[in-house]
Amino acid sequence: MSNPATEAALNRSGLTISRRDDVAMTHVALRRGRRADLDARVSATLGLTLPDTSRTVEAAGQMAAWAGPEQWLVIGPQEAGTDPSAALAKALNGVASVVDVSDSRVIFRVRGASAADVLSLSMGIDLHDKAFKPGDVAITHASHLGVMVWRHADGQGYDFACARTYAVDFGHWLEDACSKRGVFA
Amino acid sequence: MTSENQAFRLAGRGVVDRSKTFSFTFDGIPYEGFAGDTLASALLANGVHLVGRSFKYHRPRGILTSGSEDPSALVELRTGARREPNTKATVTELYDGLEATSQNRFPSLRFDFLAVNSLLSPVFSAGFYYKTFMWPASFWEKLYEPMIRRAAGLGRAAMEEDPDSYDKANAFCDVLVVGSGAAGLMAAISAARSGARVILADESFAFGGRLLAENRTIDGINSAAWVKAAIGELSSLSNVRLLPRTTIFGAYDGGTYGAVERVADHLVKPAPGQPRQRLWRIVAKRTIVAQGATERPIVFGNNDRPGVMLASAARSYINRYGVAPGRTAVVFSSNDDGAATINDLANAGISVAALVDARPALPDAITARAEALGARIFAGGVVSDAIGGSRVKGACIIDASGATHTLSCDLIIVSGGFNPNMQMTTHLGGRPQWRDDLAAFVPGAMPKGMTAAGAANGSFSLASCLAEGARAGSAAAADVGFDAKPIAIPASDEESNGISAFWHVDRAKHKAFVDLQNDVTAADVALAQREGFSAVEHLKRYTTLGMATDQGRTSSVNGLAILAQLTGKTIPATGITTARPPYSPVSLGALAGEHRGKHFKPTRLTPSHNWAKEQGAVFVEAGLWLRALYFPKPFETDAQTTVIREVNGVRNGVGVCDVSTLGKVEVHGPDAGKFLDRLYINMMSTLAVGRARYGAMLREDGIMMDDGTAARFAEDRYFVTTTTVNAIKVVQHMELCKQWHWPDLDVQIVPSTDQWAQYAVAGPRARDLIARIVDKPFDVSNAAFPYMAVAELTALGGIKARLYRLSFSGELAYEIAVPARHGELLMRTLMEKGQDLGVIPYGTEALGVMRIEKGHVGGPELNGTTTAADVGLGKMASKKKDYIGRVLAERPGLTNPDRPRLAGFRPVDRAARLRSGAHFVGRNTEPVAANALGHMTSVAYSPSLGHWVGLGFLSGAETRMGEIIRAYDPVRGEDTLVEVVSPTFYDSEGARLRV
Amino acid sequence: MRISCPHCGERALDEFSYLGDASVTRPDPAAADAADAFYTYAYERRNIAGPTQELWYHQAGCHAWLVVTRDTRTHEISDVKAAQDVALERVNSTTGAA
Structure with a gap:
């Protein structure tokens, strides 16, 4: 936390903010006309069906988030000695362009x-229950920083993926927003 | 209950909280008021009517209204850094410890030296800015401007930085209800009961609008009590957000509304962390404008004297605040609503000396009541002038027969009818409509999704407000898909609303003000009309009528009615000026929100920023990035010394520079090569896997867009870099090319700037250092990994890495990249493992010096006006293919041999310094614009050569090699002889980078 | 102003950046009149009071280019399409005709 006052305010708001540093993120972009092949291979590799709308899907510790038309972000645990992006690149060779973006963003x-x-x-964006349901994802901005946000399946929280080089600014903004609103909203 | 010091407080009236007494000061004098008071009601409770001096004439001014439309009760609130000028006392919520000061007075409110301006009024008449101060011109700066600044204007802004924070928030709703009077409350309730998401906003700290200010009965109970019950219901519903102290100030496209919430303006200072104000952006599917109506004054002589008050305001002070605005009143009206104020006055124990009504006949009920109160009745009469200076002492009345009567009073209650508050309905271009029966403009065609209800819609009776609000609320909810059932309309007591249009008493003896805020009189309107400014928009600009903090809410319609009379046109034919946001003033602090100071823009930090900070790096802002400019040693006293050491360190040993800020983009797909061929002027599809190539791209108009390198890691995998500042622009351009120009190409674009921490390792010892970083058995020898080779490999013991044999410095050099989280580790390891090689970190300043020595173009050369040929890259352009910008780059104007082309420049006197921005002229030519041959774009002191070197654009550069010309810098008064040379000053064969 | 991105839904104006006229397309660079055609394409624009087709980029969102039909008099947006879909249709119809 940036300072004790913010921390105290955050405590009163009943919110917790944490940083997920232990994840591997892979950008998957469809090659032209290979959707059926991609679906089959993703299903075989990850046990997931890639969403066509701004949703996230989860299976066996892996999550795929819609990341733009014909693009997805696959997020999973980063374990020592493994390279999930390289493995996915191999599995999807020829049907998708696969880029390791684990270090591009901070969650x-x-x-x-x-x-x-x-x-x-x-x-x-409208985060109301009716407008942004559990499992929904949005690419948008918060304050003046670009962010990808998705709502947890239980509806009790959100993940914000922001560009790593903006993370310090974004972290301050998030703390500030949560503490200020928690107390004064 | 009336405390001694609140002599005008009425027992048993109003909704103020008499258990909470607040102390406050006005011009240093202590007073008391109650919670629920405004500053204006608390001042009136203490008998204070004189609160300020006017803009031009410094006339004494008082409290005309009880709302945000007030033109004259402007005060400075608070002191020091929190001082806020031009605050309306009529809406300022009283708090304990409030400090207010009158403004625009000198030396004191009661004795104002500049009130003499009144005697100079011919000077200050309509259009005075344009007439009086035109001649002689030299007088403007020395005399006129300081004089105007002293004499005119409103309050003073604080001189210190604002210590408070401001917040920005967003909200979405199905139905936005603006205003919480009878119509607004009914609209909110009927929409909310259907389950729609409702926001109800009111500019006051108390919901209820006129229901608090009028002594009315709804469903058998007092209107203020009815409000309490209605708000009770709304606040119990989770689908309703109540926003008190919130002004919806503007309607914008797509159902977007701007609002400002005064979160802590009613506190001495905000609580820790609490914003003073919050700017809301509200997106509403439907909006109901229920902002009521504003009463308009009647224009008569001395109608600006403290003690002249709108009838609706007098009723507010009596019924809502429990304050008597005077002891003896004369009521001057043109309508039933105004005339009926005699009831409220009588109930408050204020004696009614006379009821003056411009109409020849009055309703019987009103006449009977006036008679019962012992008031004199002047049907068909007018108040021609107020008597008194800093407070009304009497009224001069002309009766229907033309006879004059003078009556004593301390209060003149005035009502010329009501103007619906429909400004919001016109913000997007809607035009209001005139209704003769109301003598008022009402909303015309409204933007999609917006309706008006109640008084804002010209429905002035309480019964119609309640019914119309309920209908509007359920219609709005039903419109957006909710099952909104009609709700019961509460019963209300009866009233009459007759009006006859009456604007202006033309028999006034004294100045008769139309616009109190801008000191515009009826005579000024007439003068403007005589001088030809007879269109409403011209009248407004010529006289300033209707401008400033009140936005003409009490003056605009009166002004145009007087203009209509003068021109013999009808009011609708005369027209109305366009209302634009904001409805009432919004502070700049609220508009800026948290985006001020260092937070004005986001800051991007490279992965090894903390390491650079530890080293004491001096940083520079590059776009949004903070980059290390140079790394001073403790003993180095000036930047030049440091930069020279860094350049020499690289040229003679090895240096490391953080280049992570370069834009990085993965370009994949079977058509990636073809795609890049169309983007860059040179061929990229022929690039071998494992190699990189420098490339330049143009805009479609043939001008340079950006430069960088493309590396090919696989047949279908390219990785391209852009300049730091153009990264976002280039990705946008690539997406346009992919999605719009060539949608049939199979190519995928993934921006990857943040993924990689990348470092240039440059200098004769670079290979030695790199060899210690990459994992074995990778071979970094020149044979295995030559100039322009690239590879994916591991480094630092198993970390993914990419190695590029690229050089910007002109030395043997590499760029090595690792995933960003390992960037700091890589930097520290480079420094540690290179210690015995004499490794140094270098910043962007040394980088810049070396690129100038090498003649590489940078930002000053790629300045949006230069072509590839201009910057010396003409030969790179492929003739075998099309690419963006090719056709237009061949236009005659861009291929003209006389165009200034890139060249190098060195001072003839090797000790002389060069300046970027200096103009080139021939050695024996007059340094005038007509003789200009080009200009210097980049200069540096070259440690490698021991003198200054420069790059610039020179007409006919190729034919002028060796020529001596002048570099003329009129800004700094310098004139230097320079020799035209090749732009590559250092190692022109490129021998050093291929070793 | 709010624009309904076909991929992301309705978003505020500040997520988008504007390029310009979507009714013009990049001319054939191999055509005999390419120089004139490119000049017209790059510089000549009609200033229409009424519905126009414009290219907007969802900068802060999905990075899709959009063809937005907007009435310049009222800012009313009557249609938004993914530029890629419009462009593919254009390319396919040209190919079909040839």
Whole structure:
């Protein structure tokens, strides 16, 4: 936390913010006309069906998030001595372009019963239960920083993936938004 | 209950909280008021009417209204850094410890030296800015401007930085209800009961609007009590957000509304972490404008004297705040609503000296009531002038027969009818419509999704407000898919709303003000009309009528009605000026939000930023990035010394520079090569796997867009770099080419700037150092990994890495990249393992010096006006293919041999310094624009050569090699002889980088 | 102003950046009149009071280029399509005709 006052305010808001550093992220972009092949191979490799709309899907510790038309972000654990992106690149060779983006972004996790109420004020997109359901993902910006956000399956929190080089600024903004809104919203 | 110091507080009236007494000061004098007061009501409770001096004439001014439309009750609030000028006392929520000061007075409010301006009024008449101060011109700066600044204007802004924070928030709703009077409350309730997401906003700290200000009965209970119950219901619903103290100030496209919430303006200072104000962006599917109506004054002589008050305001002070605005009143009206104020006055124990109504006949009920109160009745009469200076002492009345009567009073209550508050309905271009029966403009065609209800829609009676609000609320909810059932309309007591249009008493003896804020009189309107400014928009600009903080809400319609009379046109034919956002003033702090100071823009930090900071690097902003400019040693006192050491360190040993900020893009797919061929001027499809190539790209108009390198890691995998500042632009351009120009190409673009931490390792010892970093058995020898080779490998014991044999410095050099999280480790390891090689870190300044020595073009050369040929890359352009910008780059103007082309420049006197921006002229030519041959773009002191070197653009550069010309710098007063040379000053054969 | 991105849904104006007229397409660089055609393509624009087709880029979102039909008098947006779909249709129809 940046300072004790922010921490205290955050505690009162009942929200927790953590940073997920232990993840591998892979960008998967469809090659022209290979959707059926891609689906088959992704299903065989990850046990997932890639979503066509702004949703996330999860299976066996792996998550695939829609990341733009015909593009997805596959997120899974980063274990020592493994290279999930390289493995995926091999599996999807010829049907998708696969790029390791594990270090491109930093994921911040916000959890707490009031997360939706508090963050809805800070985001330019509508986070209301009816508009942004568990499993929904959006590519948007928060304050003036680009961010990809998805809502946890239990509806009690969000992950924010922001560009790594903006992470310090984004972390401050997130703390500030959560602490300020938690107390004064 | 009336405390001694609140002599005008009425017992048992109003909704203020008498258990909470607040102390405050006005011009240093202590007073008391109650929670729930405004500053204006608390001042009136203490008998204070004189609160300020006017803009031009410094006339004493008082409290005309009880709302945000007030043109004259402007004060400075707070002191020091929190001082806020032009705050309306009529909406300032009272708090304990409030400090307010009158403004625009000198030396004191009661005795104002500049009130003499009133005597100079011919000077300050309509258009005075344009007439008086035109001649002689030299007087403007020395005399006129300082004089105007002293004499005119409103309050003073704080001189210190604002210590408070401001917040920005977003909200989405099905139905936005603006205003919480009878119509607004009914709209909110009927929409909310259907389950729609409702936001109800009101500019006041208390919901209820006029229901708090009028002594009315709804469903058998007092209107203020009814409000309490309605708000109780709304606040219990989770689908409703109540925003008190929130002004919806503007309507924007797509159902977007701007609002400012005064979160902590009612506190001495905000709590720690609490914003003072919050700027809301509200996106609403449907909006109901229920902002009520604003009463308009009647224009008569001295109608600006403290003690002249709108009828609706007097009722607010009596009924909402429990304050008597005077002891003896004369009521001057043109309508039933205004005339009926005699009831409220009587209930408050204020004696009614006279009821003056411009209409020849009054409703019987009103006449009977006035008679019962012992008031004199002047049907068909007018108040021609107020008597008194800093407070009304009497009224001069002309009766229907033309006879004049003078009555004593301390209050003149005035009502010229109501203007619906429909500004929001016109923000997107809607035009209001005139209704003769109301003598008012009402909303015309409204933007999609917006409706108006109640008084804002010209429905002035309480019964119609309640009914129309309920209908509008359920219609809005039903419109967006909710099952909204009609709700019961509460019963209300009866009223009459007759009006006859009456604007202006033309028999006034004294100045009759149309616009109190800008000191515009009826005579000024007439003068403007005589001088030809007879269109409303011209009238507004010539006289300033309707401008400033009140946005003409009490003056615009009166002004155009007077203009209509003068021109003999109808009011609708005369037209109305366009209302634009904001509805009432919004502070700059709220608009800026948290984006101020260092947070104005985001800051990007490279992966090894902390390491550079530890080394004491001096940073520079490059786009949004912070980059290390140079790394001073403790004993180095100036930047030049440091930079020279860094350049020499690289040229003679090895240096490391953080180049992570370069834009990086993965370009994959079977058609990636073909795609890049169309983007770059040179061929990329022929690039061998494992090699990199320098490339340049143009805009479609033939001008250079960016340069960088493309590396090919596999048949279908390229990795390209862009300049730091153009990274986002280039990706956008690539996406346009892929999606719009050539959608049939199978290519995928993945921006990867943040993925890689990348370092240039340059100098004769670079290979020795790199060999210690990459994992075995990778061979870094020149034979195995020659100039322009690239490879994917591992480094630092198993970390993924990419190695590029690229050189910007002109030395043997590599760029090595690792995933960003390992960037700091790589930097530290390079420094550690290179210690015995004399490794040094170098910054962008040394990088820049070396690129100038090598004649590489940078930002100053790729400046949006230069072609590939201009910057010396003409030969690189492929003739075998099409690419973006090719056709237009061949236009005659861009291929003209006289165009300034890139060249190098060195001072004839080797000790002389060069300046970028200096103009080139022939050695024996006059240094005038007509003789200019080009200009210097980049200069540096070259440690390698021991003198200054420069790059620049020179007309006919190729034919002028060796020529001596002048580099003329009129800004710095320098004139230097320079020799035209090749732009490559250092190692022109490139021998050093291929070893 | 709000634009409904066909991929992301309705978003505020500040997520998008504007390029210009979507009714013009890059001319054939091999054509005999290429120089004139490119000049017209790069510089000549009509200033229409009414519905126009414009290229917008969802910069802060999915990076899709969009063809937005907007009435310049009212800012009303009547249609938004993915530029790639419009372009593919154009390319296919040209190929079909040839």
